[in-house]
Amino acid sequence: MKRGQHHGALRELLIDTALGLLDREGVEAVTIRAVARASGVSHAAPANHFVDRRALLTALAVQCFTDLRAGAAAARDAASQSPRARITAFADAYFAYALAHPNRYRMMWRMDMLDPHDARLTELVDGLYAGIEQDVLALPGAPDDDATTLLIALSSAVHGYVAMRIDGNFVAAVDTASGKPRHVAIVERLLGP
Template structure:
């Protein structure tokens, strides 16, 4: 995505909102959430300074919409990785972890926004739905992994304490690995070829899941 858009760009009806979200991601990536501004977004999109305010109200409103899209793309990254894996629950769970880490590596600023920032309004219905869908996808993967009939089909998995303990452990490791890689702390992986790095990350996830 280009860092900026030429001024005077024209959009077909209905495209401006998405164009502003794309410009917001570019602004976030370049300047970070602390220096994020509606004025900068408008300049990138080549629209008036009032356009982002008209569509989103304020910077928080725009970051909320961007975060909702971020969670949707985050879940899609896991699903894409799972689609390339063997169909057994363990392989799909490991692939989901790889998709998690891949999303963080491709979109570090967006990853920080959806998981480490208080700027988005998580009470917003669209953002809450997107975040919940991503979380429930993880829960369902873990439930399938340990499907031993202990959780009745009608019971809410969120009420199953032992299941949620497993979800928490797998989530914490995948997220911790993603965060450590983005921050450059896993230096021994930094210069490894992509296929070797993927293999090492798979081994870590496999050992955790089998523990």
């Protein structure tokens, strides 16, 4: 640990440094030793906060899901009271986060690298669509009691489109029928008329 470095601040320094490495070089570059070196601390210093690489990556995923969830929820809450507008605003913010942080987004869904038993991560992933279920149930013609199938369809479509954009399979485009960005048109099409 650097001289004068407060123990509680070290964890945040390590996470910030790891996020920088992740953004620049991808998940493969994020190791305990690389993060320690880039943070200017001994390679043993992170052991007080992260027992292994999986714990470090899980902490990064928790931070990323927190940021994604907060931004998407804020967009949803700022939209009009129309359920359709709120769902579309949420999806638009989700899409914007993923394209702005492609390496973070890829890592967030790498459950083979993360601790699937981490309570914070589980709560954030499970709660990602908090509030959207009520919006789905409020759509005209929605089922009375279960929005799960439509939520899974929306999640799958948004996630799939985002992944294909990040990987270069699709480019930014406008839907010819609606004139809206393609990702918005996809969501609106799934929501129906």
